[in-house]
Amino acid sequence: MNSSTHYDVVIIGAGMSGLAAGIRLAHFGKQVCVFERHNAIGGLNSFYSQQGRKFDVGLHALTNFVRPGVKGTPLTKLLRQLRISRDEFQLSEQKRSRVAFGPNGETSLTFTNDFEVFESEVAAAFPTQIDGFRQLVALIRTYDDVGLDAQPESARAVVRRHVTDPLLEDMLFCPVMYYGSAQEHDMEFGQFVIMFKALFLEGFARPFDGVRVILRVLADKYRASGGERRMKCGITRIVNDGTRASALELDTGEVITADHIISSIGAPETERLIVSPTDTPAARLPVGALSFVETITILDRQPAALGWGDDTIVFFNDSARFDYAAATDQVDPRSGVICFPNNFAYEDGRELPEGVFRCTCLANYTAWSALPADDYLAAKAQWYETIQRSARRFLPTVSDADLTGAAIATDMFTPRTVEKFTGHFGGAIYGSPLKHRQGRTNLSNVYLCGTDQGFLGIIGAMLSGISMANYHVLRG
Structure with a gap:
């Protein structure tokens, strides 16, 4: 897929919340790209190979499970919003x-x-x-x-x-x-x-095959919806005027622009992209x-x-x-x-x-x-x-x-x-103790999803991506 220099929405991080946000946005025709610094998707819930075996990390179990026919729950909402059939997760x-x-x-x-x-x-x-x-x-x-x-x-x-x-x-x-x-x-x-x-x-x-089943479903849905993904390519800085982001600098040195930015990498980690480490703001978000x-x-x-x-x-x-x-x-x-x-x-x-x-x-x-x-x-x-x-x-x-x-x-x-x-400062699996329910940052077009937005668990992470996409981008 050809890479663009401007997107409707850039998503930082290819964890479950970022991928879910991308699927939701792509379903509504947004030109969206997920940037991931590592070579594997999943973030805190991924897997690795060692001596021919696949090891899950993060996922002990998918929580929020309900049986077929139960309505009005996080799982059923997730499946509906991402257009996934429950059979695809093979739970x-x-x-x-x-x-x-x-x-x-x-x-x-x-x-x-x-x-x-x-x-x-x-x-x-x-x-x-x-x-x-x-x-x-x-x-x-x-x-x-x-x-x-x-x-x-x-x-x-x-x-x-x-x-x-x-x-x-x-x-x-x-x-x-x-x-x-x-x-x-x-x-x-x-x-x-x-x-x-x-x-x-x-x-x-x-x-049966662990977290990679869920990741494969998300990746396939995102690709089929027309979303772009750039792996081994992280964001080094969010260029801004103090109120609004104007561009993003990539690890490669390339500069791209976007109307909206959704970050799934954590609140303190996103803050460091917005504020240079050499600056001394009045307060840093807690790690x-x-x-x-x-x-x-x-x-x-x-x-x-x-x-x-x-x-x-x-x-x-x-x-x-x-x-x-x-x-x-x-x-x-x-x-x-x-x-x-x-x-x-x-x-x-x-x-x-x-x-x-x-x-x-x-x-x-x-x-x-x-x-x-x-x-x-x-x-x-x-x-x-x-x-x-x-x-x-x-x-x-x-x-x-x-x-x-x-x-x-x-x-x-x-x-x-x-x-x-994962890039989480301090190895903090659940992120910062300070959550941002509305996903807002100090820049009007940069939003948080995932752990530091505040919805918890694997289903919660995906619902966080969906909710922030709906709330900040699609409802406008």
């Missing part, structure tokens, strides 16, 4: 997931894609809290979590009006925070609602403090064959209180997420050809970023063992010898990996 539901708290998971709440299971678990484990829990759920069901004018409010404060047991409070916050919060200790209530609905009221699903490490172990058998059953995802915490904050050491192994991609109910009884055991924990970007190469590799090896040993306390016992005998490949990513391949 299979989770089997079951758990929230497990205590030194060895003594208090556990199981949940599935049927909310009644979770509600009954709460009633059994916290009988004095169930009425307040049901009141909280009723509030969540009616709350307008996608409104662009919502006023921020502490989620902890709202939840405590209904739930008085600190253990139950923390067990509700752990999954929601691990899967979307850029804020330490607390989160904005609208974001809590988004994630509570996505995880508990709707649910988890996954394509997120939260990043993660993840270990990935490939097994020669299904996890169930090791005795790990049908758990799809396990959120765990071993301490008296759940401490969602940047790790003080390189890693905080006290809490985390275990994911078994094998344990989705794939159609026709299909099984992934190899077992996959993924463990995610909070990390400290600064502690990883400056390590010399040899120390970095040594730290990865040390923490790989520590993370896995911590996570395994919340699963049926498997001996070290059995797990070592079953493991045929391993890998691990760190905050340094996240920053290198």
